[in-house]
Amino acid sequence: MDMIVTPTPRLAGEIQALSSKNYTTRYLLVAALAEGTSVIRYPAHSEDSDALRRCVRDLGAVLEEDDEKIVVTGFGSRPKPVKELDVGNAGAVLRFLMAVAALLPEVTFVNKYPESLGKRPHDDLIKALEGMGATIEHREGKLPITIRGGDAVRGGKIQVSGSVSSQFLSALLFLTPLLAEDSEIEVLNDLKSKVVVGQTLEVLAQAGIVVEASSDLMHFKVPGGQRYRAQEYVVQGDYPGSAAILAAAAVAESDVTVHRLLEESKQGERAVVDVLKAMGTPLSHKDGVVHVQGNGKLRAVEFDGDEFTDGVLAMVAAAVFAEGTSRFYNVENLRFKECDRITDYLAELRKAGANVEEKRDEIIVHGRPEGVEGGVTIDAHFDHRVIMALTVVGLRAKAPLTIKDAHHVAKSYPNYFDHLTALGANVRWSE
Numbered sequence: 251m252d253m254i255v256t257p258t259p260r261l262a263g264e265i266q267a268l269s270s271k272n273y274t275t276r277y278l279l280v281a282a283l284a285e286g287t288s289v290i291r292y293p294a295h296s297e298d299s300d301a302l303r304r305c306v307r308d309l310g311a312v313l314e315e316d317d318e319k320i321v322v323t324g325f326g327s328r329p330k331p332v333k334e335l336d337v338g339n340a341g342a343v344l345r346f347l348m349a350v351a352a353l354l355p356e357v358t359f360v361n362k363y364p365e366s367l368g369k370r371p372h373d374d375l376i377k378a379l380e381g382m383g384a385t386i387e388h389r390e391g392k393l394p395i396t397i398r399g400g401d402a403v404r405g406g407k408i409q410v411s412g413s414v415s416s417q418f419l420s421a422l423l424f425l426t427p428l429l430a431e432d433s434e435i436e437v438l439n440d441l442k443s444k445v446v447v448g449q450t451l452e453v454l455a456q457a458g459i460v461v462e463a464s465s466d467l468m469h470f471k472v473p474g475g476q477r478y479r480a481q482e483y484v485v486q487g488d489y490p491g492s493a494a495i496l497a498a499a500a501v502a503e504s505d506v507t508v509h510r511l512l513e514e515s516k517q518g519e520r521a522v523v524d525v526l527k528a529m530g531t532p533l534s535h536k537d538g539v540v541h542v543q544g545n546g547k548l549r550a551v552e553f554d555g556d557e558f559t560d561g562v563l564a565m566v567a568a569a570v571f572a573e574g575t576s577r578f579y580n581v582e583n584l585r586f587k588e589c590d591r592i593t594d595y596l597a598e599l600r601k602a603g604a605n606v607e608e609k610r611d612e613i614i615v616h617g618r619p620e621g622v623e624g625g626v627t628i629d630a631h632f633d634h635r636v637i638m639a640l641t642v643v644g645l646r647a648k649a650p651l652t653i654k655d656a657h658h659v660a661k662s663y664p665n666y667f668d669h670l671t672a673l674g675a676n677v678r679w680s681e
Contacts, residue, residue: 253637253667255644256676257624261499264507264671267487271295271662272342275302277483279346279424280457281322282306282329286480290320293485297419297661298340305347308332308567323564324480325504327428332357336546339363339588339632339661341370342417344393348375349421352384352399353428357406358600361393364661366588366632368393375418378410397433405431405474410467412441412530420450421650427459427476435470442583443559444520452516456483487538490560494638496522496542497564498670500531501571506543506673511540519561526565527552529572546646550617552565552572562613563595563639570604570618582611588661589631595639598628602643602651625649635659641667645675652680 274294279302281288293299293315303320307313310330312323331354337344344359344367351357361368373391373665380386383402388395405426410418419437426433441447444467454461458479487510499506511520513535523535529548534541548571555562555578562578569576584591592613596606603622607614624647630637637659644651656679659666667677 251655251657252580252680253641253653254678255641255653256648257647257649258645258674258676259503261502261504261506261673263677264509265495265669265672267492267508267510268663268665269485270488271296271298271490272446272517273485274299275455276344276450276453277344277485278302278306278320278322280641281480281483282309282311282324282455283350283424283428284324284325284478284480285326285456286324288322288324288480289480289482290322291318291484293320294488296664298343300488301338301340302343305335305337305343308335309350324478326477327353329353331355334360336359336360336362339367341367344452345372345375345417345421346424348372348379348395348397349425351397352379352382352403352425355400356396356398358394358396364500369588370642371414374411374414376419378418380407382406382408403429404435405429407471408433408435408440410435412437413441414442415583416441416443416447419447423450423454423461423472424468426472429472429473429474433472433474435472437468441467442556443518445516445557448516455655457481464493488517489515489517489522491638491666493519493522493561493564494642494666495669497568497642498645498675499542500526500529500542500548500568501642502544502546504542506542506544508540510538511535512538519558520559521558522565525551526568529568529659536649546571548572548617550576552577554577554579554666556583559583560635563591563635564642565573566613566615567614567639568616570599570622571619571646572615572618574617576615576617578613580611581613582632587635588633589634589636593613594631595636598636599643601626602640602647604643622647623649626653627652628656629654630656630658634659634663638663638666639675641670
C-alpha cells in the first residue's frame with residue numbers, strides 16, 4: 251500500500267514510544283535459551299519480533315501472550331530439530347538463529363524476500379561457524395542457507411569480522427556459553443555499531459551469562475557449560491523508531507511529548523536527542539520524557555553515524571531543512587541493510603527535491619530551509635527506516651509525497667502512521 255504525505259504545518263500531542271525491537275528480540279532469544287519460564291513485559295510487536303516468536307516456537311519454546319507480557323518456557327541448549335526456519339525479512343533474527351541452529355543436526359533458512367534480506371551478505375558469520383565445525387551450504391553468503399551442526403560444533407578460539415555488522419558477533423555471544431568448551435572470540439577488522447554489542451552484553455548479564463569483554467569490545471572470553479537463567483525482563487522504549495517522530499517534530503512547528511525514552515539507555519540511537527539539540531531544536535529530556543517544541547528552524551551538524559546507525563536516516567531527513575551543510579560520516583554499514591540506505595535513500599530524497607550527495611561512508615546534506623518541492627511518487631525500497639524518514643521530508647514538502655509500499659513500516663513500527671496521525675500529521679493510505 252502507498253502512503254500520501256501532505257505538508258503539515260503543526261504537530262502537537264503526547265505518545266508512548268513503542269517498545270524496543272532490539273531488546274524484545276534479545277529477551278525472547280535468551281528466554282528461549284533458558285530452561286524454565288521467563289516473563290517479558292511490554293514486548294514490541296513488529297514483523298521482526300513476530301518472526302522471532304514464530305521461529306522459537308518452531309524450535310520448541312512455549313509462548314503465552316496477553317496485552318502486557320509474554321510468558322516463555324524455553325528449550326535451553328536443546329532446540330527441537332526442524333527442517334526449515336522462516337525469519338521473514340528480519341536480518342538480526344536470521345543471524346542470531348543461524349548461531350542457535352548450529353546446535354541442530356541440520357536446518358535450512360528459507361528465502362522469502364529475495365529483493366531485500368535475500369540480497370544481504372552473511373559470509374562473516376558463516377566463516378566463523380564453519381571454523382567452529384559447522385558445515386554450511388549457501389549462495390555466495392546469502393539465503394537460502396543450510397546449516398549442519400550438532401555435536402560437530404565446538405568452542406575454542408573463534409574469529410569473526412565486525413566490519414559489516416555487529417550482529418555476527420552478537421550471534422556468537424548467544425551461542426558460545428552453551429558449548430562445552432571455553433571460547434575466546436577475536437573480532438577482526440573494525441567493529442560496527444559497538445553500542446548494539448553493549449545491548450547484547452547487557453541482556454546476557456541479565457540472563458546470568460558470564461562474558462569477559464575487552465574495553466574496546468574486540469576480544470571476549472566466554473566460559474563454556476553455562477546455562478541461561480529464566481527470569482523477568484522489562485522492555486524499554488525504542489529510540490530508533492522514535493527518532494523519526496522526534497525528527498518530524500523538529501522540522502515543524504510543534505509541541506510533542508514522547509514518553510518511555512530512558513536517558514541512561516544503552517541504545518546508541520539515544521544520540522538522536524543530542525543531534526537534534528545540536529541542530530537547535532528546542533527540547534528537553536527528563537525522567538524518560540522527551541518534549542519537543544519545534545519552530546522548524548534548524549542548523550547544520552556533523553556527527554559520527556556509527557554511534558546511532560538506525561537513527562541516521564531520520565536525522566538526515568531533518569538536515570534536509572537545516573541552514574548549511576550537514577555531514578554524517580562513518581556510515582558505510584548502512585549499505586548492508588534492507589536496502590542500500592545511502593545510495594537508494596539519497597536517490598529518493600533527490601526526487602523529492604533535496605540537495606544531497608554521497609561518499610562511500612558519508613552522507614552530505616546541503617540544507618534547504620525554504621523546503622523541498624515534493625509532488626512526486628518515491629520508492630522506499632521495502633525498507634522500514636527509509637519509509638519513516640521519507641515521511642518526515644513529506645511533512646515539510648511544498649506538495650504531497652506518495653511513498654510506495656509504505657506498509658513495510660510494519661517491520662519495526664506497525665503503528666507509526668497512527669502515531670503521526672494522532673499528532674496531527676496529514677497522512678493517508680492511497681486507495
